Amino acid sequence: MSTQDPTRCGDLAVELREISFDYRGTVVLEDLQWQVSRGEFHSLLGSSGSGKTTLLKLIAGLQRPSKGDLWLMGRESTNFSSHQRGIALVGQTAATYDHLSVSENLKLAVKLSGSKPLGLQEELVGQFELEGVLGRKPSELSGGQLQRLAIVRALLSERSILLMDEPLAHLQESLRSPIRRLLRRWQQDRGLTCIYVTHDSQEAFELSDRISVMGDGKILQTGDLQSVYRRPSCKQVAELLGRPPVQWYRSDRRKALVGLRPSDWRVLSVSSPREDCQEIFEAEPQRVRVTGRLVSLHQVESADWWEVQVGSERILAVGSYGAWHNEGRIGSSVELTNAHPIWL
Numbered sequence: 540m541s542t543q544d545p546t547r548c549g550d551l552a553v554e555l556r557e558i559s560f561d562y563r564g565t566v567v568l569e570d571l572q573w574q575v576s577r578g579e580f581h582s583l584l585g586s587s588g589s590g591k592t593t594l595l596k597l598i599a600g601l602q603r604p605s606k607g608d609l610w611l612m613g614r615e616s617t618n619f620s621s622h623q624r625g626i627a628l629v630g631q632t633a634a635t636y637d638h639l640s641v642s643e644n645l646k647l648a649v650k651l652s653g654s655k656p657l658g659l660q661e662e663l664v665g666q667f668e669l670e671g672v673l674g675r676k677p678s679e680l681s682g683g684q685l686q687r688l689a690i691v692r693a694l695l696s697e698r699s700i701l702l703m704d705e706p707l708a709h710l711q712e713s714l715r716s717p718i719r720r721l722l723r724r725w726q727q728d729r730g731l732t733c734i735y736v737t738h739d740s741q742e743a744f745e746l747s748d749r750i751s752v753m754g755d756g757k758i759l760q761t762g763d764l765q766s767v768y769r770r771p772s773c774k775q776v777a778e779l780l781g782r783p784p785v786q787w788y789r790s791d792r793r794k795a796l797v798g799l800r801p802s803d804w805r806v807l808s809v810s811s812p813r814e815d816c817q818e819i820f821e822a823e824p825q826r827v828r829v830t831g832r833l834v835s836l837h838q839v840e841s842a843d844w845w846e847v848q849v850g851s852e853r854i855l856a857v858g859s860y861g862a863w864h865n866e867g868r869i870g871s872s873v874e875l876t877n878a879h880p881i882w883l
Contacts, residue, residue, distance in 0.1 A: 551613065552577045552700055552732035553598060558607035560593060567593050568756045571607070578730040580723065582743035584779055585753035591736045594753070595702050598734065599628050612699060627698040629706045633689035635677040641688055642673040645695060652696040663691045667721060683714035690722060701726070701733045707742075719745055740780045744768075752776045769879060774798070777881055785881065788852060790822040797822055798881035804856035805876050806845075806863045809833075812870030818849050827880050829854060833871045847873050 553575040560568040568590050575581045583591045596602040597609065600621030609617045611624055635644050645660055664670055667687040672680060680688065686706055693701060707715040723746050726733050737743050743750050744764050751761040752775075760772040771777035777785050777798050785798040807828075819830040831849035838844065843864055845856045856875055860867075867873070 550576055551610065552579070553734065554610040556608040556610070558597065558604045558609060560597060560602065561605045566756060568597070568604075571758055573751065573758050573761070575732060575734060577612070577732055579748045580726050580733045580735065580746055582735045582737055582747040582750045583753055584737060584740060584743045584750050586738060586779065589753040590756040591738075591753050592704055595628075595704050595734065595736055598624075598700075599626050599702055600624050624700075625698050626700045626702060627693035627696045628702045628704070629689050629693045630704045631706060631708050633677070633685040635685070635688060635692070637677050640674055640676060641669060641680070644677070644688065644692060648692040648695045652698075659697075660695060663694055663725075666725070667691050667718075682710050683718065686710060687718060687721075690718070694725065699732060701731050703733065703735045705736055705738070708737075715742070722746070741782065752779055769881075771798075771881060774883055777883075783855060783857060786855060788820070788822075792822065796883045797827065798883065799827060799854070799877050800879065800881075801844075801855040801857040803877045803879045804854070804858060805878070806856070806858075806860050807874040807876055808872075809863050809866040809874075810872045812868060813872065816872040820849050820852065822880065824882070825878065825880075827877045828875070830872065830874045833867055833869060833873045836867050836869070843867075845873065847875060 551574050553573075555571045555573040558568060558571040559566070571594070583594065585591050593602065597604055600619060604617065608615060611619075616624055636647065639647065645664070649660065664673070667690065669684065669687060669691065672684055677685060677688065690706065707718055710718075719742065725731075735743070735746060747764065749761065749763055750767055752759045752767065754775045760767055760776050767776065768780050771780065774787070774796070781800050781802065783801045785800050787796055787798050790797050816832050817830060818832070819828070821828045829847065829849045831847040831854065833845060834848045834853070835846035836843065841859060842857050843860045845860075845867060847854045847856060854875070
């Protein structure tokens with residue numbers, strides 16, 4: 540077990556030192572070195588099976604690592620039981636006492652935590668809009684109300700670290716967005732450390748100070764939102780970020796793979812359809828410029844979706860193209876530029 544001075548971890552809420560986890564001979568997590576600062580909202584992003592939930596269980600004390608050390612709030616905590624760790628956990632399914640009312644669930648959460656949050660319960664009930672359902676049982680609540688109840692119960696515990704495992708995954712977007720805003724505001728106001736598991740890059744971007752992308756049991760990249768989005772460390776990271784997803788092309792001139800996000804294209808010109816339309820694909824380190832034929836165009840919500848044929852490649856460009864919107868015709872010659880190529 541590590542004997543390093545924990546004071547060097549003073550600004551860290553969570554630190555993993557060479558953490559690995561095996562399950563029945565299968566490596567689930569491998570040699571993770573990872574840090575989360577105090578007061579940070581940190582999202583873990585990855586596809587199903589990448590190891591996100593297992594990592595959360597290790598931090599919560601629901602699983603024990605096969606090797607490595609776990610530090611929490613500056614203390615070596617690898618062998619601490621879950622109740623010794625100062626952690627609250629909210630999962631995909633709301634954990635409630637179904638025989639108790641909403642009000643009784645909240646009172647029990649306060650009692651079990653051992654804290655005395657004066658006025659906190661009333662404040663949370665108001666902000667998370669539970670005043671009108673305090674007398675109801677969990678079975679009488681909507682999905683959104685149930686998840687708000689689960690989040691409020693976790694916040695009432697006044698734990699220093701809040702772990703959330705896709706708590707809004709089963710809700711429709713109209714319910715998820717206001718809950719995300721409430722959660723983020725509360726986390727910032729209270730200076731909580733929050734680790735939030737999601738497979739939705741938009742959700743991670745909306746909530747987080749930093750994100751970590753997981754794949755195959757490893758942390759592939761950690762950083763602030765723009766650096767990870769604009770400078771992904773590998774193809775797997777790039778493909779997890781952004782909607783619509785990045786498109787890949789082979790640059791023969793540079794002998795490399797270039798990724799181009801549909802939302803990064805800008806229209807330079809649109810001209811009338813003609814037979815001799817010259818098709819161009821020019822890829823430079825800081826910019827890609829193409830000229831091709833417009834073969835498809837339609838609108839999705841407020842965005843224009845244009846498909847442009849350039850040789851054997853079909854490029855998707857998505858944006859609000861303003862004056863060009865009325866110029867585009869099937870067969871038109873279109874010139875596009877993309878100032879954010881991803882070179883791998």
